Amino acid sequence: MQMPELRRALEEWHGPSFGWAMTCCGFDRALAEDVLHSAYLKVLDGRARYGGRSSFKTWLFAVIRNTAAQHRRAAWFRFWEAPLPAPRPDDAAERSEQRTRVQRALANLPPRQREVLDLVFYQGFTVDAAAQVIGVSVGSARTHYQRGKAALLSLLGEAP
């Protein structure tokens, strides 16, 4: 794909990409913006190349997921040198109770279960495509899907 075509494709999927980045970053908006920015630069610089083996959206979501993992690893090495930013006091107020409750439940799920559920139920992927995004076999993705559903329903049921 040429640069203008790539740029257009990125812009087309920008909204869902941001939602996916939010999921990969535990709903931390600032981190999600950084991750998305880095992922776009990778695509536009040619460090991440689209080979056409899957749909553009599937490939882009895999790039965003890998970039988020790199950011998490970098943050792990960085934690000792700078204190983590304190949550803004208005954050909790901004979020509705329901949203906070669901986000907390999602945060308690294992990452792969959370990712598969988000891809299937929010982003509209099939389980097979979700397996491609997170880089696991279809069978493994189905297991994460089933277990994730059961775990999320249980967590939502337990939550006050």
Next chain:
Amino acid sequence: MSDQQHDEEIRAALQSAHRDERPPVFGDLVARSLPARAPRRVWALASGTACAAAAACALAIFSLRDACPGAEPATVAYSFGEWQAPTDFLLEIPGRDLLTSVPTFEVRDEIPKIPADLEEKKP
């Protein structure tokens, strides 16, 4: 609840988790400069300092050991020939030489002749 109702519940939950997500403007996000890479530099500096300190310590230990008067260089006998089993004393018995040596016999090429006096006594 049926499986379909469970799916609907999860779908609604995820939509509520993503509610009011306003993505940043695409052009602004792409045009934004890269975040500072200072943390990586600090990490590289810290690991470099740690390596240098470890190398200095190793050098100091070796140089101090060599400078110590009367210190003998540590030698380790790796030869198996020099090694003695702790039970070797059990083999120290009288006549050990006879047990561990092989006797040799002189072999003559000629067949000795029978003395004449013995030859006569033959039937």
